[in-house]
Amino acid sequence: MASRNNSFTAVIVGANAAGLSAASKIRRMQPQARVLVFEKSPDVSYAACGIPYWIEGTVPSAEKLVQLTPETIREKRGIELFLTHTVVHLDAARKQATVVNSATGREFSMPFDRALIATGARAILPKWPGSDAKNIFTIRSLDDGKKLQAALTARVQHVAIIGGGYIGLEMAEALRARQRKVTLIEKLPQILPGYETQIAQRATELLKQHGITVYSGVEVTGFEVNKANTATAIRTASLPPRIEADMVLVAVGVRPEVELARQAGIALGTTGAIATNDYLQTNHRTIFAAGDCIEVTHQLSGKKVWLPLGPAANKQGRIAGENMAGAHVRYWGALGTAVFRAFGLEIARAGLSTGEAEQAFGSAVVTHIRAHDIAGYMPGEKAIDVVLIHDKRTKRLLGAQLAGHHCIGKRVDVLAAAMFAKMTVSDLQKLDLSYAPPVAPVWDPLLIAANVAAAK
């Protein structure tokens, strides 16, 4: 590979949200820079969060999920993109990456001025007996999605999903849309761990209404696997001791992909993800990190947390790119704002859960209200649950959880803005929120909740 004279070289590991945001930003700020992006998979810049909608059939093809083609990245953005290339080592002292082309097996070195680790996160697949059976899937990468999609043949009638988080629920909906029998198994006493009971119960009832069998408080211990290495049943530590299934989806969470960082002597934080400073530099100042592989400062608690979510990854990538190109932009941390939808019910949260608030602030006052989501006389009116968590002493809003059918995600954003601004629940009462009969009741549910919380 020839190098351009007088040019700055950036090596970026990973071609998704953070990696490509950074690469594009560097090229825009430093048009002479050489920007090399190495991606170990054959896929680039896809919308991972859209995979359940492709499985469901709402999105017609995997191609639709690809946001930038390799051609666009190379030709329009001037980025040197290498697919199926794994960076196996980063030498911070020599400023050199060791790369293996998985297609040819060829290994080569690539010097850099600055590098970015944007290796993301990977799905957890616990080492239960039988976990390597060929009909057990996780769903994180587009490749995972393609494998599951290919395996979802007419013979697969019953799918068991292990894990009652948002991926589990989104996939339960997708598989019901595909006419499969679905069983959801959660180890903890309720699905949606971290959410208040009222919201978890509402989701559980909805799942059951849609024909999903839900087991909570049921721990998986392994699989019955036949001679063809196909799991035929799940074994559990409790009742029911045995759950038959034709396919198993394990959706018990993700873990930061930090092997490369660890080998490069890059410090990890207490969360197990890569530690960076506010400028997204690792302990080796020429090596930056961004996206789902790093930990961030929580905007409320000030503590280091690991919040692997798409919007933050995009913002971090953009800022890492700016700083790699010579700027000095601080990353501002995150609030853990998140939303998902299953069977028409939107569930969202921002800030701390009750447990997290108690840990960080010593006290947490929880307010739950259920109200009309739009004017009570309008057709389509449904109930909305609002949970506010505030600090007893200062009345500061620390967390929020919402469930309902109308604009739940954008409603939680109001509370995310309030938390960013360090508002108290009394401040929240003063917000002038919009009203129209098809949009909200005249007393917005957020204000009803704020009135109740402020009086506590």
Place this chain on the structure above:
Amino acid sequence: MASRNNSFTAVIVGANAAGLSAASKIRRMQPQARVLVFEKSPDVSYAACGIPYWIEGTVPSAEKLVQLTPETIREKRGIELFLTHTVVHLDAARKQATVVNSATGREFSMPFDRALIATGARAILPKWPGSDAKNIFTIRSLDDGKKLQAALTARVQHVAIIGGGYIGLEMAEALRARQRKVTLIEKLPQILPGYETQIAQRATELLKQHGITVYSGVEVTGFEVNKANTATAIRTASLPPRIEADMVLVAVGVRPEVELARQAGIALGTTGAIATNDYLQTNHRTIFAAGDCIEVTHQLSGKKVWLPLGPAANKQGRIAGENMAGAHVRYWGALGTAVFRAFGLEIARAGLSTGEAEQAFGSAVVTHIRAHDIAGYMPGEKAIDVVLIHDKRTKRLLGAQLAGHHCIGKRVDVLAAAMFAKMTVSDLQKLDLSYAPPVAPVWDPLLIAANVAAAK
């Protein structure tokens, strides 16, 4: 009327949002208090904003719009409610109200300890030649709605709406749903005055797509009226000089109902609405005022403004009631947050318009972006327009306008919270907003707009 011993008496003029909120609050805080509410109309506590949906047929009956029946108000809440009773005078010095029972014509005096003026606003019907024709309507009270509904017979095929504000657009939709030909006439060069051109144009195009004839920059000068006192055509100052119609709806705005206040020697503010202090007391400290008849302090500009909107009226009523019952609660002003929907398009604003921002802060930087409202690959994705208005010097967010099809009202609320917290457009960039493919794109449109604004 017998008076209870040792009891406090409150007289409230007007039985809608503000009046009944206050009455209920006083009764809750002072169970011994005597609370008398006088309402000049025969209707009580109805959702005025729901009237277009009743005309449209979405809400099946006017009764559905009644939120509290007289029986509930009297029996459950212990409020002495008098319908078709007009308060013709308030004597602040003697603390006495003069009331006329319109049914009997009987006039009587009612002493009070504290009184509340919650007379609301009334529709403007300019004194054009022919304005009193019997097929010319305004739409503000439930009674207005009933008259229009009764007049909307099969013979009425073409309705002309004068006024291109949100009521005009909501009624255009309602009347199209009722299969009428609709012509909308706006005096100013664009419909939706106060909104940026991009949003007004988008609304205009949508109206035209739905078969509405839209004339902007056309000033009405009067009506052609036949011998039966029925208007047959509208005369204008420009082209077209003559617009035939079977029914005319005048929706050119509202005006505070301040006659009683004026007669009682209560000071009005510069806006023409009743002036109060932060505790919602008028210049006569025993007489409070709340709702659409008062002016309020704008949360951003600090100036007195008149913003006759339901949510503020409810909050003011509640606070006036608390203070009449002996509390000392400050009203915190409003931001003018508002939303409406017509033909599926939601349009919302909060804070100042460009003109208002220039007047209050001397400069206004306007940013307009058009983006995906949900993930681009999801079915149902539509364009969202986001307008941010910020102060050039401080970068403080001063105003916002949105148009689109997904959760526009609740999205503008995020910006209302940001303005309440005095955020800059750079702060706005840092908000952690929720993302899921059916809810929002990974870069929320508000953040895209904030990025563009912050770079200006």
